[in-house]
Structure formats: structure tokens, C-alpha cells
Amino acid sequence: MFxxxxxxxxxxxxxxxxxxxATLSFSTTDFDFSNVAIGDSIAVNGVCLTAVEIGSDxxxxxxxxxxxxxxxxxxxxxxxxxxxxxxxKLNQGIDGxxxxxxxxxxxxxxxxxxxxxxxxxxxxxxxxxxxxxxxKGSVCINGVSLTVNDIDTDVFGINIVPHTLVATTLGExxxxxxxxxxxxxxxxxxxxxxxxx
Numbered sequence: 001m002f003x004x005x006x007x008x009x010x011x012x013x014x015x016x017x018x019x020x021x022a023t024l025s026f027s028t029t030d031f032d033f034s035n036v037a038i039g040d041s042i043a044v045n046g047v048c049l050t051a052v053e054i055g056s057d058x059x060x061x062x063x064x065x066x067x068x069x070x071x072x073x074x075x076x077x078x079x080x081x082x083x084x085x086x087x088x089k090l091n092q093g094i095d096g097x098x099x100x101x102x103x104x105x106x107x108x109x110x111x112x113x114x115x116x117x118x119x120x121x122x123x124x125x126x127x128x129x130x131x132x133x134x135x136k137g138s139v140c141i142n143g144v145s146l147t148v149n150d151i152d153t154d155v156f157g158i159n160i161v162p163h164t165l166v167a168t169t170l171g172e173x174x175x176x177x178x179x180x181x182x183x184x185x186x187x188x189x190x191x192x193x194x195x196x197x
Contacts, residue, residue, distance in 0.1 A: 001087065001088045001098060001099065001100060001101075002043045002048070002085050002087060002088055002099040002100075002101050002143070003085070003088055003098070003099060003145060004046075004085070004099045004138075004140045004143060004144055004145025004146075005085065005145060006083045006084065006085055006143060006144055006167060006168045007030075007031060007084055007085050007086060008028045008030035008031040008084045009028065009030065009081055009082070009083060009084065009167075009168065009169060010026045010027055010028035010030075010031065010044070010081070010082050010083075010084045011026065011027050011028065011079060011080065011081060011082070012024060012025075012026060012076055012077065012078050012079060012080045012082060013025040013026060013027040013058055013078070014060075014078060015076065015077070015078055020064070020065055021062060021063050021064045021065045021067070021068060022062075022063045022068060022073070023052075023060060023061070023062050023063070024044075024060070024061060024063060024073070024076075025053070025058050025059065025060040025061075026044055026058060026059060026060075026061075026082055026084065027057050027058040028057065028058075028084060029057055031057075031084055033054055033055070033056060033057065033058075033059065036051060036054055036059065036086065037051070037054070038051055038052060038053070038054060039051065040086070040087065041086075041087040041101065042059060042061070042084060042085070042086055042087070043083075043084070043085040043086075043087075043099070043101045043143050044061070044082050044083070044084060044143070045071070045072065045073075045082045045083050045142045045143050045169075045180050046083070046099070046101065046103055046140050046141070046142050046143035046144075046180045046182055047063075047067060047071050047073065047101060047103050047143075047180060048087075048100070048101025048102065049061035049063065050062070067103075070103050070104075070105065070106075071103045071106065071180050072106055072142075072178050072179065072180055075178070081169045081172060082142075082169065083142050083143040083144060083168050083169050084143075085143055098185055098186075099140045099143075099145060099182060099185070100182065100185050101182075102182065103180045103181065103182050104129055104132070104181055104182050104183050104188075105125075105126045105128070105129055105181050106126070106178050106179070106180065106181065107123050107124060107125045107126070107129075107141070107178070107179050107180075107181040108123070108124045108176065108177070108178050108179070109121055109122070109123060109124075109173050109174065109175055109176065109177045109178075109179065110122045110123065110124040110155060110175065111175060112173065112174060112175055115159060117161070117162060118159040118160060118161050118162070119159070119160045119165060119171075120149075120157060120158070120159055120160075121157065121158050121159075121160060121170075121173065122155050122156070122157050123141070123155065123156055123157075123158065123179070123181075124154060124155050125154050125155070125156060125181060126154075127154050129181065129183055130151070130153070130154050131187075132183035132184060132187040132188060133148055133151055133156050133183060133184075134148065134151070134184075134187070135148055135149070135150055135151055136148060136149075137184055137187070138184045139156070139158070139181065139182070139183060139184065140180075140181070140182040141158070141170070141179050141180070141181060142168070142169060142170065142179050142180050143168075143180070144164065144168050144170060146158045146160075
């Protein structure tokens with residue numbers, strides 16, 4: 001589990017594609033790898049990945065074809081920036097919301113403009129995920145915990161404060177940018193419970 005509070009920005013160091021997936025390494029000097037062990041989970045742009053190799057300033061992970069199909073990692077390139085967060089510990093406070101690291105789909109920025117001191121993003125979402133998104137509910141975009149300001153059909157709005165724009169990769173997004181989207185985990189479980197009753 002994660003909180004959606006980004007701990008560092010990293011870069012894609014290497015990407016090796018194969019017939020069954022890919023192996024990627026991510027580097028950063030702003031992340032403490034001293035307490036990360038092989039097998040630990042790290043969220044990269046909101047995707048829970050397992051560390052299979054760790055260095056002083058990088059880690060490597062294997063991605064399945066399923067992960068590539070459901071996320072923006074299929075098109076990610078060497079040198080691209082990514083958001084990083086270590087897995088939540090039991091003795092750690094929660095500042096964002098409960099995030100599983102299991103991306104539900106790919107969304108797209110359809111508008112971006114200044115709104116006071118904040119930046120307003122309009123995000124187009126696949127129709128199959130609209131039912132999980134509610135005004136004032138939580139979503140996770142590229143690993144960042146955010147509050148939905150409004151939703152109109154299949155487009156929802158979020159406001160990003162200046163700190164979040166510089167502390168995450170969200171400031172690099174423009175109209176047309178594709179993002180990893182995780183909807184609220186409670187909404188997904190409620191649907192499953194209601195379906196089975």
C-alpha cells in the first residue's frame with residue numbers, strides 16, 4: 001500500500017523490452033535506498049513495482065506485459081521523469097489516501113490552465129472508469145493523491161497547488177499527456193460487494 005505522497009522524482013535510467021514484458025531501472029539522488037531491500041515494493045508513477053536490483057542511487061524492476069498494457073510504461077523512454085514512493089509502513093502516518101499501486105487505466109490531459117495560484121487540469125477518463133470517480137473523492141494520477149473537484153460525463157477536474165507541481169512530475173504534463181490513473185480502492189471493492197449480493 002501507498003499514500004500517494006511523492007517522496008522523490010527519478011529518471012528512467014534504462015529500459016530493456018522483451019517478448020513478455022520489460023525490465024526498467026530508475027535512478028534518483030533524492031531517494032534513500034539504504035533501507036530498501038530486494039523484493040520491496042516501490043511505486044513508480046503510481047505503479048507498484050518490485051525491486052529486483054538495488055544500487056546506491058537506482059533500482060531495477062521487471063514489468064509484465066499486463067503492467068505495460070494497463071499503464072503508460074509501454075511508451076515511457078530513457079530519461080523520462082517519474083514519481084517515486086516507498087511502500088507504506090505500519091508505523092507511518094497517512095497524509096494522502098490509501099493507494100494500492102494497481103493502476104486501473106490510462107487517462108489523458110484534455111485541458112490545462114491557471115486558476116488563481118493553482119493550475120487546473122481537466123482529465124479525460126475511459127468510460128469504464130467514470131463510475132468510480134466522484135466529486136470530492138480521491139484519485140491517484142501518476143502516483144499522486146488528488147481530490148476530484150468536479151466531473152462532467154467522462155472528464156474530471158483537479159486543482160494542483162504550486163508545491164505539488166514542483167515536487168512531482170505533474171508540472172511537466174501538457175494537453176495530450178497520458179497518465180496512469182488509479183481510482184478510489186473503496187469504490188472498486190464496494191462494486192464487487194454489491195455485485196455478489
